[in-house]
Amino acid sequence: MGFFDQFPRFYQTSQTSPLPDRLNARHRAIVADNASHFAGKRVLDIASHDGRWTFAALKAGAAHVIGIEPRQELIDNARITFREYGIQDGTYDLWTSGVMEAIDGVRVDTVLCLGFYYHTRYHVDLLDKIERTGANFVVIDTEVTPSREETSLSKDNGDPRQVFDNPYSMQLIRDEVGDQQMAYSDSVTRNGHTLVMRPSRAAIHGMARHFGYRVTEFDWPAYFAENPSHADAMTDYRDGWRSTFFLERI
């Protein structure tokens, strides 16, 4: 049984890939394999959505978790879920805000930046603010712009999100602000879209090194070799355009 199978409300409180295999596999990579970075720790969950990772961190023994999420309906869902599953008040705070407006002054041990690093155009500034939280451990789970060698997709598949030749690239993307999984409306929004950038794998490594972190990646190919049926819900990870990065302070 996967972690979220015990808490099935999370399969209903989001429209953003609430697929059991996907959420459970991500839980294994992000939380279960890194238990020591949660037990007794202060955690920041950036883009906390319906509370899925704030909740998982608390269940892994976190002393306190702050979730930051601009969409009020998702915060409301999280509060209802936490109450239903008996999470104690006082062990978490959920702030309705964009991360850049709220993160200053936060001090934590562990930062989760999951499903967000490709819905922003402030990568460098956000990583600077993350480093200033004092975090020794940061997880960035994100889509990446893969190089040709990093993807198993055909380069001629017609998908404009695929391949760039500059290994340190940031790829400009327009996010639809009405879509619950994307950036929310901000000052540069025009015609229902705002501008964000999706980093390459090399750009993530380069930025993390700049701020004093060593980077490793979860071994998704090995995971899919062990759990082939889960790949259907995780084609982005399988095909090399999404991954899970672990940043440890050097």
Ligand SMILES: C[S@@+](CC[C@H](N)C(=O)[O-])C[C@H]1O[C@@H](n2cnc3c(N)ncnc32)[C@H](O)[C@@H]1O
């Ligand atoms: C793809 S979902 C990721 C949800 C969850 N963290 C996960 O990985 O399963 C992206 C989330 O980012 C939130 N978001 C968008 N702009 C944001 C911002 N500026 N600051 C914080 N969260 C933001 C969205 O509302 C949405 O809940």
